[in-house]
Amino acid sequence: MKHILLLWLLCSSTVLYAQNSLEGVVKDKATSAVIPGVSITIAGSSAGTQTDANGHYKLTVPAKGSYRLQASFLGYRTFTATLTAAASPSTHNIELEHIGLFVQPVEITSLRAGKNAPFTSSTLDAEEIKKQNLGQDLPMLLNQQPGVVTASDAGNGIGYTNLRVRGSDITRINVTMNGIPLNDAESAGTFFVDLPDLASSVNSIQLQRGVGTSTNGAGAFGATLNLSTNEFRDKAYGEISNSYGSFNSWKHTVKAGSGLINDHFTIDARLSKINSDGYIDRATSDLRSFYTSAAYISKKTAIRLNIFSGTEKTYQAWYGVPEALLETDRTNNPAGTEKPGTPYDNETDNYQQDHYQLFLNQEINSHLNFNVALHYTKGRGYYEEYKTKQAFADYGLTPPEINGAPVDTTELVRQLWLDNDFYGTVFSVNGTGSRLNWSLGGGWNRYEGGHYGKIIWAQYDIDKDRRYYDVDADKNDFNIYWKGEFKVTEALRLFADLQYRNVQFNINGFEDNPELIQNNTYNFFNPKAGVYYYLNDRSQLYASFAIGNKEPNRDDFEAGQDQTPQHETLRNVEAGYSFRNSRFSLQGNVYYMNYKNQLVQTGKLNDVGAYTRTNIPKSYRAGIELVGSVRFNKVFSFTANGAFSQNKVKDYTAYLDNWDTFGQDTVHFGNTDISFSPSVVAGYTFTIKPVKELDIDILGKYVSRQFLDNTGSDDRSLDAYYTNDVRLRYAVPQRLFKELSVQVMVNNVFNTKYEPNGSTYLSVSGGERVSDNYYYPMAGTNYMVGLTVGF
Incomplete structure (x- = not known):
């Protein structure tokens, strides 16, 4: 029917x-x-x-x-x-008519998958980004992409958010901005909260699923996310955007650009401020950022300097809601509750990140050009917490005597600091010909990270700002690649991509184990090959095989004190077909991702809210992804996507803490599901355009059950969920401004109770297996309303 x-x-x-x-x-x-x-x-x-x-x-x-x-x-x-x-x-x-200027985006362009590249990807342009940019963090704007699951610590998409693609978390997703790595060198994660309102400066987002093409920075084990901000605009412009919504959420953005000055110069700038009380108790966010860019453009040369920065202060909400309170107190926040009485009011995360990017794009002739960039990122900040009954000995202190009796513990407030520098260079040389297009590129990046903790207050007399640990880490990352596309016939193209990557990762101790020193060197060879077949101007086929290797991150080394974790290897097969005409489009692809020594999330959290992982000898992900759209007429159109997959650990063995014996139990589970890897992720957008100035989008999202660990138990899982949102944008007809538009977004219109993220700790107590589960609930029905004025 x-x-x-x-x-x-x-x-x-x-x-x-x-x-x-x-x-x-x-x-x-x-x-x-x-x-x-x-x-x-x-x-x-x-x-x-x-x-x-x-x-x-x-x-x-x-x-x-x-x-x-x-x-x-x-x-x-x-x-x-x-x-x-x-x-x-x-x-x-x-x-x-040719403009006569070198106006392509000034960035390392060779990292993006071209339209004939045999890899699975999707792209959001500036207009699509703008339609939904009302203050939520950038990962939330990708929620309708195939195989993507998003979550938010605060429950409303502002503050700390996370992203998974095909079940792989953000530490497995390579992120670059204009070709420059954004992933943190130690954790391999990307914290978009450090760059608030980045979406207002992004012109294009390409999401490659799977290993994808060779890129700079951390290895891609689930996806590659390429962000571009360096679009050329030849006309002067200005824009003021303000939005307000649930949980006292505000976003204020001012943008301006000079257009082309004296036929060669452009300047762009943005200033943003975002505040929210959050859905979860005390999960407040105070976020500020700016972005500036200046460029010189001539016929064959383009030089661009980007300087941008973000500052965030968020009340910690990374522990999750205990399972016992999920039904009765969904907004419960354990952070700060170690303090007797009311929760500690400054249990906050504070961080500032400053970025400097300098690009040179040079055309040598019509068939040869090169790009080179220098970059420097300065990050510094801390999270502050109240700790109760802390042993003096744990902080290297001698217990004091009060009234002649020793006192072993104290109440205190501490700050855990990170002060880091990340700098380097990336480049590519690009050649085009009648049959062969190629790129030779790479980069060298160095990270220097200082980790230290200090006590800023104690119940008993302790030197203020006393440092109780001080450990450093550094990392050198060098890579070089060659990739080429050879046109065999007008219809058939072959693709090859060869990358060598060298990583030196030195960790001089950890807070809880300052004597644990790690010095590791990795040499990776990452080959890729594929074929693209152009059936006609409507239909195309592609297939590819790629190998990726990735080093462990800092948390892996800290969690595995008994043994050094091994690097991971991924073999990825992709094949796809696409069809498009003026009214209908369909894209379908199959994939198989075979892992050796995959580092898989166990569901256990360490004391900074990060998941610990363990090497699994054999595991795989296999699936099919479908994306389709149809334009019924000038009023109605429909877009949908579905990702259907199996994500399995082969012959899984778990090691459970046994609190009866104070040892560990070894439990064999056989073939089980990989944690946080739903078998079905689907979404749709139904668009109604009753008049030229009005767009109404009705969006739906379904995510099947996710397991919190790798045991495959429903007792440690997240229920499937289905949500619906409504998005409206109206361009007010008038002649005073270049743009006057109103946006309304209503999220979770049916007030569904759901949790897209969680954690668990499985142990043995009283002779039985006991699960401590924590969940990250998302807000019920909530809204944002925005007004944009463009000049």
């Missing part, structure tokens, strides 16, 4: 919205050379296509009235023409 209804909708929409076809060839106005990859759109509609290798395009256009045709391509002035609908298929050739 559902299939019949869908077929009826498709047929009826065709009748309601009569259309015809338009085709033509796009050429360079000066040279008459055809231009492939030009974006061709109908203004005010979702109709669009790209020119093929011969510069040819064909798309569906209205059969009645007039419409505006647009053609745009990097380095050329946008072409616009108003055409009158014809009763039969018609032809319209286009000539584009």
Whole structure:
């Protein structure tokens, strides 16, 4: 019945919205050379296509009235023409005028998967990002991407958030910004809370699932996230954006740009402030950031300097809600409750991160160019906590005597500091030819991290700001790669990618074990190969095989004091098919990710809220991902995606703490599910555009059961959940401003109770297995309303 209804909708929409076809060839106005990859759109509609290798395009256009045709391509002035609908298929050739400046984004461009690359990826452009950017952290904006699961410590998407792709967490996702690594060198994680409102400066986000192409920084074991901020804008602009919503959440953003000054210079700037009380008790956020960028652009040279910074102060909410309180007190926050009486009011995380990026893009000739960048990141901050009944001996102190009797413990407030520097260079040389396109690139990066703790207050007399531990770490990361695409025929392309990576990771002790010294060197070879087949201008096929290797992170070394964790190896097979016409698109891919010594989350938390992991000799992820869209008519369109997978540990053995014997029990579970790896992740967006100025999106998200550890027990799992959101954007018709728009977002409209994240600790007590489970609930129905004024 559902299939019949869908077929009826498709047929009826065709009748309601009569259309015809338009085709033509796009050429360079000066040279008459055809231009492939030009974006061709109908203004005010979702109709669009790209020119093929011969510069040819064909798309569906209205059969009645007039419409505006647009053609745009990097380095050329946008072409616009108003055409009158014809009763039969018609032809319209286009000539584009070259701007005469080197205007491609000034970044390390070789890291992104090109349109012919045989890897699984999706891209969000600036318009899609803007539609949902009302203050939530950047991972939340990716929630509708295939295989993606997002969560928020505070429960409303502001503050600390996390992201998983195909079950792999953020420590397995390589993140670069303009080609420069963003992952923390020690933990391998990316903390977007340190760069609040980054989405307001991002022009494009590409998410590669799987190993993907060679990139700089941490190895990609689940996905690669490429962020781009360096888009050229030739016209001056200004924008003020403000939003307010549930839990006293505010976002204020001011942006401005000079456009092109004296035909060569541009300046862009942004200032942001975000505040929220959070859904979870005391999970407040006070976030501030700025972004500035200045560029010099000539015919063959582009130089850009980016300076940006973020400051965050968040009340800790990383412990989760105990299972016993989940039904009666969903917003419970254990942080700060060690203090007798009311919770400690400054149990906060405080951090500032400053970034400096300098780029040079140089065209040598029409077939050869190179990019080089220098970068430096300064990070410093601490989290503060109240600790009760702390033994003096644990802090290297002699217990004092009070009234002649020794006192062994004290109340105290401590700060755990991180002061780090990350700097280096990345580069690529890029060549294009009639049959071979290639890139030679790489980078060298160094991290220097200082870890120390100090006591800022104690119940008894202790020197203020006494340091009780001080340990350092450093890491050198060098990589070089060559990747090439060879055109065998007009339809068939072969891809190869070879990367060598050398990592030296030195850790001079930990807070709880200052004598544990780790000095490790890794040499990785990461080859990749694939094939791309162009069936026609609507259909393409691809397949690839890639190997990735990744070193353990700092927490792995700290958690494994008895043995040094081994590096991981991943063998990834991807194959996919895509079809697209003016009204319908379908992409499907299958994947198999086979791991050797995968470091898998056990569900146990250490004292800073990080998951500890252990090497699993054999494990795999296998699945199919589908993405489709259909435009019924000019009012209704629908997009959906689904990821269906198996994620298995082969022959899993767990080691449980036994509190009866004060030893460990060895328990064999056989083949089990990998933790935090749902077998089904699906989403949809139903868009209604009743008038030109109004977009209404109805969004749905389904995530199946997730296990908190690798034992496959429902007692230690997160229930499946299905949520719905509504998003509205209205562009107010007026002549005073370049843009005046109102946005409304209502999340979780049916007030679903769900938890996308959690933790567990499995042990043996009283002869029985006991689970201590903690959950991170998301808010019920909540909203954000925003107003944007553009000049």
